[in-house]
């Protein structure tokens with residue numbers, strides 16, 4: 001046993017790996033070693049296991065060390081940089097037919113891939129709504145990949161941990177025991193599945209076999225700030241996105257309840273069948289929150305399914321300070337959200353929570369001979385994840401969530417969420433004080449939209465954002481508010497501090513000035 005364990009000193013410092021059996025192996029920079037992955041046995045059969053486990057161990061440990069160093073030093077790197085043509089040329093190769101050493105391949109990863117990543121690890125990345133990941137999440141992913149479990153079903157630790165996450169989510173969202181949960185890729189998928197469950201609840205599960213022909217025309221309601229995935233879910237469900245009513249919002253970006261009620265009435269009078277109200281807890285453009293409590297009332301009064309898209313905002317439920325902002329979410333029939341956004345679990349980890357597990361199951365479960373359940377053994381278990389969504393084979397996403405919650409505790413995640421909102425408030429203040437920029441939407445959570453004050457001929461918002469990206473200084477993004485392109489900072493990263501906001505405001509001002517001089 002002893003010889004199998006390697007105590008790794010920081011190879012960047014020591015240049016060696018100390019084995020606990022007393023051997024010291026020099027640390028090789030990637031590219032020196034060349035193990036083939038396969039080793040033909042006497043009978044000519046080969047496997048894909050390493051031919052030299054020691055070398056594999058050594059190279060892998062060193063690669064992990066370099067990645068840890070990458071994470072540790074993320075602030076010293078550009079937020080983003082384009083891969084130069086030379087790098088792209090080296091990546092665009094014919095299909096590899098023969099083996100290479102693992103050190104070679106990892107060396108290519110280090111040189112050709114790692115430097116040209118999205119940038120969302122960096123504290124100055126504020127584009128879109130991206131989670132920042134954690135070093136611990138990376139380790140969880142690696143361990144999960146090691147077990148390589150198929151978590152579509154069956155009786156093993158993978159499905160058990162997924163059930164445990166569901167228990168925790170019921171607890172935090174105040175959902176009853178009968179609720180069910182499912183890991184999916186992201187909130188786009190979670191919202192789509194939630195919509196399918198709602199559709200089947202409205203039309204009856206017959207719709208699974210008979211299709212929509214002959215059924216009443218369904219229609220759904222969401223604010224006009226709703227994420228585009230809801231319209232796509234309407235398309236994919238066969239209901240049609242023409243039957244998604246976009247309800248206007250008030251100045252804070254929250255759905256107008258009076259208009260919601262009026263639209264429902266109008267559609268009923270027109271012979272349509274309202275079936276679904278989608279509330280947004282944290283809109284993608286400006287971080288607005290719909291009046292969830294009142295939407296729940298309207299949904300209940302009209303017997304409509306109430307789904308909440310809480311992609312990032314739902315996890316504000318973890319914070320006692322922020323929870324009142326999304327009050328009413330506990331009344332949803334289903335919630336879609338992402339652990340990969342505000343919980344910083346490595347991509348991807350979307351999640352669907354459904355209040356009535358039986359209704360959820362009826363939308364997807366099927367009796368396939370090869371998925372027969374047993375009383376005991378590996379095929380035991382009542383509800384498997386494959387009964388709750390379209391995926392059969394699926395990975396162990398639950399582990400990285402379990403790991404994240406176990407290691408940090410939910411309170412630390414809540415504090416990071418709160419500090420993002422404080423940073424957004426601070427950025428708003430700095431921009432208002434600057435005179436050079438105007439805040440373009442109310443800052444409710446962690447998103448700040450703003451625009452450069454145009455002293456003619458000033459640089460426009462798009463050019464400022466592009467220039468910040470290209471220089472590697474920061475990565476805000478662009479969105480359209482009332483048809484106008486504005487700069488959008490979604491502060492999601494647990495690494496972002498007020499000093500980062502100060503630096504960002506300075507970079508922004510410099511960039512605007514430089515562009516003004518050029519133009």
Ligand SMILES: *Cc1c(COP(=O)(O)O)cnc(C)c1O
Pocket residue numbers: 129185186187188189227229280282283284309310311312338350
């Ligand atoms: C990010 C986001 C989505 C989509 O989630 P994915 O995980 O990217 O599929 C949906 N709604 C809102 C409000 C979002 O912010």
